[in-house]
Structures are given as structure tokens and as C-alpha cells.
Amino acid sequence: MRWFFDMVSPARPPIVSDAVLRDVAAIAALHAASFRRGWSDDEIEGMLLDRSVVAHRAAIGSNFAGFVISRMAADEAEILSVAVAQRYRGRSVARTLLRHHLGRLAALGVHAVFLEVDEGNAPAIKLYRRSGFVEVGRREGYYMNTGGKPAAALVLRRNLV
Numbered sequence: 001m002r003w004f005f006d007m008v009s010p011a012r013p014p015i016v017s018d019a020v021l022r023d024v025a026a027i028a029a030l031h032a033a034s035f036r037r038g039w040s041d042d043e044i045e046g047m048l049l050d051r052s053v054v055a056h057r058a059a060i061g062s063n064f065a066g067f068v069i070s071r072m073a074a075d076e077a078e079i080l081s082v083a084v085a086q087r088y089r090g091r092s093v094a095r096t097l098l099r100h101h102l103g104r105l106a107a108l109g110v111h112a113v114f115l116e117v118d119e120g121n122a123p124a125i126k127l128y129r130r131s132g133f134v135e136v137g138r139r140e141g142y143y144m145n146t147g148g149k150p151a152a153a154l155v156l157r158r159n160l161v
């Protein structure tokens, strides 16, 4: 019946909270569905147990809708991955997740956040630009896209102070 309530109820806002070990399987499944190289359950469990890693999850109702994971080093952090389940994309879930996540990183003393994104990933680039990230570098031929020519990675940065 969940699908029925999703269809008839107006879009519900995502609820963001810390990702915990019981989210491992949902994160692994969403990561595998969103990226060419998936993360194993063990890799994700290792990250969630790592004190330098900050991870958040978004839920819509009782459904897992997305996640974001960063690793901190001194006063900087790198966003390792962000993904939103296909059925919830375009509903500001990632924007809400990222706002919450960046607030938490700032509270932990992080001054600058970096990430790499495929230059052809329009939704992600729009998300990051709207969230205040600016381009600070470019790695040519970084991503090997199936069937196409290699794509550059854009290196983006957002200052938190």
C-alpha cells in the first residue's frame, strides 16, 4: 500500500538523520543502482564505523530515499558519495540532505568541503552549484564512460566559514 499513499499524498518532505549500521544494505543497494562501481556492505560498514566519516540518510515516510557520506581530514572534508533513489529524484531530497550535512560538517569544525563530479552529470552539478560549490580544478579523462569518450572530473569546493 506504500506506493498508493505515495501517489495520492502531496510530496512529503524528507527527514534527514545520521546514517547508522542498519542503513548499510539500503546504502549499498542505492549506491549500486546509481554508480558503475558499487560499494560492498563491508566497505559501507567500515565507513560508518570510521570516526572521520560523517554520513546522513534521508527518509520519506518509512522509505529510504537517499544518503550522503563525507570523510574529514583536519579542517577539510571530501564528499565521497551522494545519491537519491530514482523515484524521489527532482523533489529536493539531495538539496535537503546536503544542507543538513554541510551544517553538521561546519559544526564539527570543517572549513572547506571538496568533491569530484563527472562534467556530464548535469543534475549533480546543478545540485552542487545551488549549494554554493565552485569549480577549483579539472581532471581531464578521469571518468571512463561506457561507449563514450572519457569525461573530465570537475573538482568543486565550498567554504563553510
Ligand SMILES: CC(C)(COP(=O)(O)OP(=O)(O)OC[C@H]1O[C@@H](n2cnc3c(N)ncnc32)[C@H](O)[C@@H]1OP(=O)(O)O)[C@@H](O)C(=O)NCCC(=O)NCCS
Binding pocket: 034, 035, 081, 082, 083, 084, 085, 088, 089, 090, 091, 092, 093, 094, 095, 096, 116, 117, 118, 121, 122, 123, 124, 126, 127, 130
Ligand atoms: C544528483 C542527485 C543526487 C540529485 O538528487 P535530487 O534529489 O534529484 O536533487 P534535487 O531534487 O535536490 O535537485 C537539486 C538540483 O538539481 C536539479 N536537477 C535534479 N534533477 C535534474 C535533472 N535530471 N537534470 C537537471 N537538473 C536536475 C534540480 O532542478 C535542482 O536544481 P534547482 O534547485 O535549481 O531546481 C541524483 O540525481 C542522483 O542520485 N544521481 C545519481 C548519483 C549521482 O550522480 N550522484 C552525484 C555524484 S557526484
